[in-house]
Amino acid sequence: MSASNSKTRRSGEATAALLIAAALPWPLMATNSPADLTQMSLEDLMNVQVTSVSKKEQKLSKTAAAVFVITQEDIHRSGATNIPDLLRLAPGVDVAQVDANRWVISIRGFSQLYSDKVLVLIDGRSVYENVGSNVFWDDNSMPLEDIDRIEVIRGPGGTAWGANAVNGVINIISKSAKATKGGIVSAGGGSQETASGFAQYGASLGTGGGANGAYRVYGQYLNVNNSITPGGQKAADGWHGWQEGFRTDWDLGSRDGLTVQGEYTETAGGQTMTAVFADALPLQAVVNDRQLNTAANLLGRWDHIYENGSDSSLQISTDYEHRRSHMEVDALRQMTDVDFTHHISLGSRNDVVWGVGYRFEDDRLRPGTYTTVTPAESSDSLFSTFLQDEIKIANSLSLTVGSKFEHNGFTGFDYEPSAQFAWTPTERHTVWASAAKAIRQPSLVDLGLESDVAIVPMANGSFATLTLRGNPLTKNETLRDYETGYRAQLNRSLSWDVTGFVSVYDRLVTQEPGVPFFTQTPGPPHLVLPLTWGNGANAFNTGVEFFATWETTKRWRIRPGYSFLNMSITRDPASLDMKVLGTARNDPKHQFEIGSWLSLTRKLDWDSTLMYVSSLGNLNVPSYVRLDTRLGWRVGEFIELSMVGQNLLRPGHQEFDDPEIHT
Secondary structure, eight states, rough: OOOOOGOOOOEEOEEEEEEEEEEETTTTTTGGSOGGGGOOOHHHHHHHHTTTTSSSSGGGGSSSEEEEEEEHHHHHHHHOOOOOHHHSSSSSSEEEEEEEEEEEOOOOOOOOTTSSEEEEEETTEEBBBTTTTTGGGSSSSOOGGEEEEEEEEEEEEEEHHHHHHHSSSEEEEEEGGGOOOOEEEEEEEESSSEEEEEEEEEEESSHHHHHHHHEEEEEEEEEEOBBTTTTOOOOOOEEEEEEEEEEEEOSSSSSEEEEEEEEEEEEEEEEEEEEOOGGTTOEEEEEEEEEEEEEEEEEEEEEEEEETOOEEEEEEEEEEEEEEESSEEEEEEEEEEEEEEEEEEEEEEEEEEEEEEEEEEEEEEEOOOEEESSEEEEEEEEEEEEEEEEEEEEEEEEEEEEEEEEEEETTTHHHHHOOOOOOEETTTEEEEEEEEEEEEEEOHHHHHHHHHEEEEEOGGGEEEEEEEEEETTTTOEEEEEEEEEEEEEEEEEEEEEEEEEEEEEEEEEEEOOOOEEEEEESSOOEEEEEEEEEEEEEEEEEEEEEEEEEETTEEEEEEEEEOOOEEEEEEEETTOSSSGGGGGSSOOOOEEEEEEEEESSSSSSEEEEEEOOBGGGTTOOOHHHHHHHEEEETTTTTTEEOOOOEETTSSOOOOOOGGGGOO
């Protein structure tokens, strides 16, 4: 929980940066060079292989889901310096920067400081936090140069990935070490990200001419300046950090492959908070809090192809994270995840994917100045299995059905079924429809939080504390989702993708007022106004998402996108929550963007993205227009210079404000 007073900050700062990248003169370094626009045709883009929908390779054009892929070319030419800014490229994804080190990233609604209905993966490893149902984006950075693609699924992905893949799945997939041989050094600086640096080296592994593997090692550093308040003062939200990591990929014969990779990250950041001091009531003060974060992970994956043509993957990963704060809960998390997947064709009509998984998580939570979580120590196991069958009804018709089955320590047994129908009358046209169920399971904060969020003055000089409490009886939030879409490559230069959806949510979390009571602990004696989490709200959402790609010439590609979201939230008759109805206006109803990728010459690129985001009525955040642009010049064979400008139309604007973090 946070009590940061972000309302004083301008989260959309106008920034400028100069980036320099130099490739070491190594014969295989060409694999790291930016691809020319003409190297990937529109047909190639439609036939990109994606793996996040069903845990098997599928052509993007044939998937029965709302999928968008951010490619290597998109990453390189966007000018973005972090993953949240990259995700602005994906239609239907709402990205709002809260301050210098925090972002709100959501899909199809329910935006909040720590959005809890989007599952985020890095190479299939979940980085979703079960302590508070959120993703810490400052701890989950990676070199953009090493990202192969980002697969964004809008809509539920529970059948393949399980709990918390409610409104979408974001899977960040890194390049094989075989694709990053050679060296690269880059450095940059600007008005917001004042300094950044990255160095990497990769080579083959093996002896003599029989090399059967490759490796890369890297390190990166960044320093982000404090944002500026409307009054012109610097906030206390700047951050800096460094990361080092490695990856190895091995061919163990003709049927087996092995990947081992790991990372270590340290970051330090700050925030301005209005905090209640539980040990000095009724003291409530604005303070600058510092956070020190340490994270590490190690992943191993063995891929095997059987003699019958089927394939399997066994992935084992372990994560360590320690977030230290003077004011908030000190959280230490360790998690081990084992996942086995088998893909097999049964005859000519059934393509089956099944798997089993086990996850063990150990959490240690020390109380902060105004927040505690009970129990302070927790160890939980998650057991899962899933089965999904793509049934070929005819040459152009397929039906995919399946379900995930899980047992967790919070709510016991859950299942998440789905059905997907795809009709491909020609190679260039796909019509699809789907129905699915997904859940968000309660977190440790949902079950055991105790947080004094505000001091309320009373008559005669007395006071009361407004206290938010967890509920050990909190249930799963559930989604029943229905979608349909049409994806087409109309000709060699134009394609489009449109999706419509209806989403029905049950048992959404509410804050239910309880009976006030007096207490003497901690002193002095005062009144407590309790708010306890419940499951007293429901929602009915509808929307449309559209994007197109138009290759006007071999040198110029334009990509417009638009998303519309209509949210309707209702309370159960027994609910007394006074705020939940307003959260339907925490998300933009309209988002529009148009990207332009223009190769002026063989060595000079000019790329721009213009975005419009409508107002957030419940948060008093006005609509805004954002313009990002990049000019890239390849100097010779091994050096590139880039000048990037972000938010160029306004010196600063607010993108989000979470009322739950204000007193």
